Amino acid sequence: xxxxxxxxxxxxxxxxxxxxxxxxxxxxxxxxxxxxxxxxxxxxxxxxxxxxxxxxxxxxxxxxxxxxxxxxxxxxxxxxxxxxxxxxxxxxxxxxxxxxxxxxxxxxxxxxxxxxxxxxxxxxxxxxxxxxxxxxxxxxxxxxxxxxxxxxxxxxxxxxxxxxxxxxxxxxxxxxxxxxxxxxxxxxxxxxxxxxxxxxxxxxxxxxxxxxxxxxxxxxxxxxxxxxxxx
Ligand code: IYR
Numbered sequence: 001x002x003x004x005x006x007x008x009x010x011x012x013x014x015x016x017x018x019x020x021x022x023x024x025x026x027x028x029x030x031x032x033x034x035x036x037x038x039x040x041x042x043x044x045x046x047x048x049x050x051x052x053x054x055x056x057x058x059x060x061x062x063x064x065x066x067x068x069x070x071x072x073x074x075x076x077x078x079x080x081x082x083x084x085x086x087x088x089x090x091x092x093x094x095x096x097x098x099x100x101x102x103x104x105x106x107x108x109x110x111x112x113x114x115x116x117x118x119x120x121x122x123x124x125x126x127x128x129x130x131x132x133x134x135x136x137x138x139x140x141x142x143x144x145x146x147x148x149x150x151x152x153x154x155x156x157x158x159x160x161x162x163x164x165x166x167x168x169x170x171x172x173x174x175x176x177x178x179x180x181x182x183x184x185x186x187x188x189x190x191x192x193x194x195x196x197x198x199x200x201x202x203x204x205x206x207x208x209x210x211x212x213x214x215x216x217x218x219x220x221x222x223x224x225x226x227x228x229x230x231x
Contacts, residue, residue: 039168040220045176046120047210048130055083057173058132058206065136065166071153076139077162077201080192083132087191092127094187095180095203099124102183118216124180130205135188136163137198149197159201170206177204 005016023031062079070076082088099122103112127133138159142150152158163179170177182188185200194200 039171042171043215044178045209045213045215046126046178047213048126048205049208049210050129050131051208053131053175053207058134061166061169061173062134064169065162068158068162068165070158071155074142074152076152076155077159078137078139078198080135080137081132088128088133090191091133091188092124094191095124095127095182096122098182098184098187117218126205130207132206134204134206136201137189137194138201139197140199141197143195143197163202166204175206176209177206180205
């Protein structure tokens with residue numbers, strides 16, 4: 001690799017950026033189309049196999065998520081990966097307590113009607129069956145060695161982007177997930193003994209799909225419905 005050139009900006013070192021491979025116009029079109037076709041095969045899966053997934057796969061998925069851009073490059077996230085069966089059971093138990101209250105009294109009738117086609121309910125067996133749970137925690141602020149607090153910026157946007165990239169990394173590995181958001185989620189920080197600057201954001205069960213899996217027969221909005229071009 002060619003030696004990086006350096007310049008100074010505001011007194012900070014910047015290094016020359018080697019552009020990624022450049023493609024012909026035809027290659028651009030094919031690659032973008034193929035990526036879309038591949039990504040469009042992703043589905044949220046609620047039925048998991050208990051087949052083991054090596055820890056290194058989870059590490060690579062977390063590293064992929066952590067390449068996300070973030071406000072002032074603060075990377076305001078911690079990804080907790082859980083394979084410990086008794087911890088998974090505790091998480092399932094606590095999540096189902098909250099979900100029972102949500103489905104029975106917190107969620108509106110209209111909300112539950114909207115969820116009917118998806119077939120979700122208060123039972124969350126995947127929290128025990130999936131070999132791994134990855135929980136994204138957002139850091140409202142950072143705390144340094146001396147205990148001083150430092151601001152983070154655009155935390156929801158940053159962690160949301162990282163989670164999207166994680167979902168893509170899971171799909172790329174040939175594994176499946178779903179975005180599980182028990183509400184309220186503070187039991188997760190408690191069970192995992194997270195510091196007070198961390199709040200649970202989304203929980204992702206990760207694993208292989210179960211042997212025979214059914215998903216809702218739903219489609220995605222068309223390009224016309226989700227976009228407007230101003231040329
Ligand atoms: N958090 C609940 C309910 C739920 C809400 C939405 I919006 C969904 O798209 C799916 C589920 C649950 O996990 O069941």
